[in-house]
Amino acid sequence: MKPLCPPTWQQLLRQNFVHWEKLADFLELTPAQRQEIDSKPRFSLNMPLRLAEKVAKGTLEDPILRQFLPTKQERIVNSSFVADPIGDCASRMSGKLLHKYKDRVLLLCTSACAMHCRFCFRQNFDYELENKAFDQELQLIAEDASIHEVILSGGDPLSLANHVLKDLLMKICKIPHIRRIRFHSRFPIGIPERIDSDFLEIMGGVTCQTWFIVHCNHARELDAEVLAHLKRLQKTGAVLLCQSVLLRGVNDTVETLKELSEKLVDNGIFPYYLHQLDPVTGSAHFEVEVAAGQALIGELTSLLSGYAVPKYVKEIAGQASKTSLF
Numbered sequence: 439m440k441p442l443c444p445p446t447w448q449q450l451l452r453q454n455f456v457h458w459e460k461l462a463d464f465l466e467l468t469p470a471q472r473q474e475i476d477s478k479p480r481f482s483l484n485m486p487l488r489l490a491e492k493v494a495k496g497t498l499e500d501p502i503l504r505q506f507l508p509t510k511q512e513r514i515v516n517s518s519f520v521a522d523p524i525g526d527c528a529s530r531m532s533g534k535l536l537h538k539y540k541d542r543v544l545l546l547c548t549s550a551c552a553m554h555c556r557f558c559f560r561q562n563f564d565y566e567l568e569n570k571a572f573d574q575e576l577q578l579i580a581e582d583a584s585i586h587e588v589i590l591s592g593g594d595p596l597s598l599a600n601h602v603l604k605d606l607l608m609k610i611c612k613i614p615h616i617r618r619i620r621f622h623s624r625f626p627i628g629i630p631e632r633i634d635s636d637f638l639e640i641m642g643g644v645t646c647q648t649w650f651i652v653h654c655n656h657a658r659e660l661d662a663e664v665l666a667h668l669k670r671l672q673k674t675g676a677v678l679l680c681q682s683v684l685l686r687g688v689n690d691t692v693e694t695l696k697e698l699s700e701k702l703v704d705n706g707i708f709p710y711y712l713h714q715l716d717p718v719t720g721s722a723h724f725e726v727e728v729a730a731g732q733a734l735i736g737e738l739t740s741l742l743s744g745y746a747v748p749k750y751v752k753e754i755a756g757q758a759s760k761t762s763l764f
Contacts, residue, residue, distance in 0.1 A: 455486075461483065462475065474498060475510070504685070509723075525538070528756070562719065572609075576613070583615045590606075596637075621649070630664045633671050654698070680707050710748060711749050
C-alpha cells in the first residue's frame with residue numbers, strides 16, 4: 439500500500455473556514471456566543487484550519503480567534519474609521535502598482551489571501567481583477583530608474599501559483615535598477631506548506647536580494663512547523679522580518695509582546711514593525727491608545743535586547759514614510 443501524499447497547500451486552502459456556523463460548531467460556541475457573531479459581514483470570514491485548531495474552545499476571547507471572527511462590533515459606526523485609511527487609492531500608478539515612498543513601489547499581485555484579518559486595511563480596496571498580467575506595471579517600473587525595490591503584496595503574493603511567481607520574479611530581476619524584492623505575506627502563519635520545494639527553488643534562483651516580511655501578531659501563531667518552513671526560506675538567502683499590528687484583546691500586554699519578540703529572535707527573525715491600528719471601517723474595537731502602545735514599547739525596551747524591540751509606527755496617508763510613535 440502506497441503511503442498517502444501530504445496535502446498540497448491548495449488543498450489545505452480549501453479547508454479554510456468560510457462559514458461561521460461550521461466554525462462555531464468546531465469551537466463549541468454557545469447559543470449566546472453565536473449571537474455575537476455577524477452572520478452577514480461586509481468582509482467575509484476566511485480562517486485556516488491550522489489557526490482554528492489553536493483556538494480555545496467555548497470562548498470568543500481567544501487572541502487568535504479575535505483576529506478572524508466577524509462580530510457585531512464591526513457594525514459600530516466611528517467617523518474616524520474609513521474605507522481607505524492609508525491613502526492607497528491616491529498613490530495608485532496603475533491598477534496594480536502603488537508608489538508612496540521614494541526608491542520603492544508596491545505591486546498588488548492578487549486580491550486573494552490565505553486568511554481574512556478583521557483589521558485588514560485593504561479589505562475595501564478595488565482590485566483590478568480583469569487583467570491578470572503585470573506588463574503595464576513592469577513597464578512603469580522599468581521606466582523609472584529611481585526605483586530600487588519592488589514590494590510584492592496584495593492580498594497575498596503567495597496566493598499566486600509557483601509558475602506565475604517565478605515568471606514575475608524573473609522579469610523584475612531583469613530590470614537593471616531593481617536591487618531588492620520584498621514579500622509581504624501572512625500565508626506561512628496559516629498554511630506554512632505554501633513554502634514548498636518548488637517555491638524554495640524559485641527563491642534560491644532570484645538574483646536580487648530578497649526580503650520576506652511575515653505578518654504575525656501572537657506567539658501562538660508560530661508553531662514548530664511554521665518555524666521550520668520559515669527556516670527553510672531563510673536558507674535560500676532571504677532576510678526574514680516580522681511585522682505586527684497592536685490589537686486590543688490580542689497582543690496589548692507587555693507579556694504577550696515580549697513572548698512574540700523572543701520567539702522571533704530565537705528563530706532568527708527580526709521584529710520589524712509594531713503598527714498602530716490603521717483606522718479602517720469596522721475595526722474600532724481593536725484600537726489601543728497610542729499612549730498605551732508607547733508604554734508597552736518602553737517596557738519592552740527595558741526587558742529585551744535592542745534588536746528584539748520592534749519599531750512602533752503609524753502609517754499616515756500622504757506622509758513620506760512611516761511615522762515613529764516612540
